[in-house]
Amino acid sequence: MAPRIPRLLAAAAATGLVLTGTSACSSGSSDASSTASEKGKITWLSSPLGPAGTDARRALVAAFEKAHPGISVKLVNSPTSTDTTRSTLTTQISGGASTPDVYNGDVVWPAQFGKAGLALPLTGRLPAGFWNRFTPGLTKSMTYQGKVMAAPFFTDQAFLYYRKDLLAKAHLPVPTTWEQVQKTAAKLQAKHLVKYGYVGQGASYEGLTCDWTELMTDAGGRALDASQKHAAIDSPQSLRALTYLRGLITSGVAPKAMTSFQEPQAEQLFTGGQAAFMRNWAYAYADANSKDSQVSDKVGVTTLPAFADRPGSGRSTIGGWNLYINPHSQHVGADLTFIKWMTDTQAQRILATKAGMLPTNAKVLKDQGVQSANPVLSVAARNKLAARPSGVPNYPQVSQAIYANINAALAGSASPKAALKTAASQINGALSQGGGL
Ligand code: GLC
Numbered sequence: 074m075a076p077r078i079p080r081l082l083a084a085a086a087a088t089g090l091v092l093t094g095t096s097a098c099s100s101g102s103s104d105a106s107s108t109a110s111e112k113g114k115i116t117w118l119s120s121p122l123g124p125a126g127t128d129a130r131r132a133l134v135a136a137f138e139k140a141h142p143g144i145s146v147k148l149v150n151s152p153t154s155t156d157t158t159r160s161t162l163t164t165q166i167s168g169g170a171s172t173p174d175v176y177n178g179d180v181v182w183p184a185q186f187g188k189a190g191l192a193l194p195l196t197g198r199l200p201a202g203f204w205n206r207f208t209p210g211l212t213k214s215m216t217y218q219g220k221v222m223a224a225p226f227f228t229d230q231a232f233l234y235y236r237k238d239l240l241a242k243a244h245l246p247v248p249t250t251w252e253q254v255q256k257t258a259a260k261l262q263a264k265h266l267v268k269y270g271y272v273g274q275g276a277s278y279e280g281l282t283c284d285w286t287e288l289m290t291d292a293g294g295r296a297l298d299a300s301q302k303h304a305a306i307d308s309p310q311s312l313r314a315l316t317y318l319r320g321l322i323t324s325g326v327a328p329k330a331m332t333s334f335q336e337p338q339a340e341q342l343f344t345g346g347q348a349a350f351m352r353n354w355a356y357a358y359a360d361a362n363s364k365d366s367q368v369s370d371k372v373g374v375t376t377l378p379a380f381a382d383r384p385g386s387g388r389s390t391i392g393g394w395n396l397y398i399n400p401h402s403q404h405v406g407a408d409l410t411f412i413k414w415m416t417d418t419q420a421q422r423i424l425a426t427k428a429g430m431l432p433t434n435a436k437v438l439k440d441q442g443v444q445s446a447n448p449v450l451s452v453a454a455r456n457k458l459a460a461r462p463s464g465v466p467n468y469p470q471v472s473q474a475i476y477a478n479i480n481a482a483l484a485g486s487a488s489p490k491a492a493l494k495t496a497a498s499q500i501n502g503a504l505s506q507g508g509g510l
Contacts, residue, residue, distance in 0.1 A: 112143040113407030118173035120151045123428030124363035132423050137414050144407045153337055155179045155279045166191045166399055174402040175411055180393040181463035187217025193398040194220035198409055206416060208435045215395055224412050225433035227424055229392030230456050231377055234351040234361060238371040239266045250381040251317060254350055258326045261349045270326035272339040273352035277480035280335050282461060282472045283390040284352060285479050288314040290459040291379055291386040296475060297462050304500035307493040315482055315489040322483060332484040344368055358449045359429025376455050388459040467503040474499035
């Protein structure tokens with residue numbers, strides 16, 4: 074497994090991310106903050122981490138409080154939808170709320186949250202060398218106008234999950250192309266082995282931008298041109314990707330209801346034994362093999378497929394969650410201590426082994442014990458990544474222009490051609506109104 078890790082690091086670097094190293098640090102303020110940090114009561118906003126019965130948040134909080142007896146952590150539940158969490162936090166923090174002190178926030182938020190003052194810049198507040206613990210490139214993507222806005226908590230990459238038992242029964246190989254996914258799925262359905270062939274995320278929300286980004290990139294398309302100032306989504310490549318995705322629904326391989334699926338609904342169908350293939354993030358492996366799953370031990374995981382005539386495609390969108398500090402928090406010292414601990418080896422090991430997450434701490438990622446406990450890590454090392462254009466002005470509006478129109482095409486309320494045209498014009502509108510970040 075050892076040679077795979079540099080490839081994972083290389084893949085992160087290939088997304089254009091570079092390690093910020095010590096540029097983000099100043100030891101003076103960190104000393105002050107760590108002295109002040111040893112007492113306090115802080116609130117941490119997080120959605121559940123890991124399979125229902127073994128939510129790793131509690132283990133993390135318990136281990137943190139043991140290591141820092143002067144600080145207690147109140148856990149506040151957040152919804153699993155990134156959009157809902159973003160709008161709730163935006164309203165709360167811009168209204169001056171001092172809680173949550175620390176919140177889990179999406180990797181696509183730093184520019185927006187930095188611009189709107191919704192997160193406390195961490196640059197200069199953590200000890201020199203702190204940023205070196207992360208896999209190369211991660212902190213760069215969290216930087217807004219030269220300041221690191223958050224600390225990387227876990228990475229998300231997407232995979233193709235498949236039912237090993239069904240493929241074996243039908244004597245079919247694991248598909249490596251999107252065309253094979255569709256054909257294999259249809260064969261399994263025709264043999265009445267499973268109700269649906271494929272499930273992914275088709276609802277009108279950020280997750281569809283993720284599914285779309287990988288499929289469009291597989292077809293050779295892109296959302297924006299190289300200058301990032303104009304839409305490039307209205308292209309023959311995108312049309313191919315969208316026609317394929319819509320075809321999964323019209324052919325009955327994917328359920329019609331997929332147009333309202335976020336990650337949990339796709340997982341529900343898959344772990345309930347009703348779908349042969351699923352696109353989902355790293356944590357879905359632990360969920361599929363948990364005691365609540367009806368397909369425990371029957372699930373395989375591999376990289377997402379390529380289009381048959383484009384070998385070397387087969388991308389995963391890069392996702393993940395960071396730890397941000399509320400700029401109105403009254404307990405910044407304790408917040409920083411919490412962030413340091415949550416990104417250190419003990420917490421990152423818990424995340425990777427109990428919650429099935431991809432750790433951001435480079436030492437933990439390389440740890441052989443962690444790798445054997447979480448088989449998704451070795452598949453992740455083979456992933457080729459695709460980034461969403463989250464650093465552009467008005468990314469939320471750009472993303473909305475993507476997911477709302479792709480969703481309309483999937484639902485059949487717009488033709489793929491018309492949907493891409495509208496998406497392009499809405500993206501251009503958002504980019505021209507965005508101003509500089
Ligand atoms: C996952 C990813 C996140 C993405 C979201 C979309 O939570 O980590 O980056 O925006 O899915 O649903």
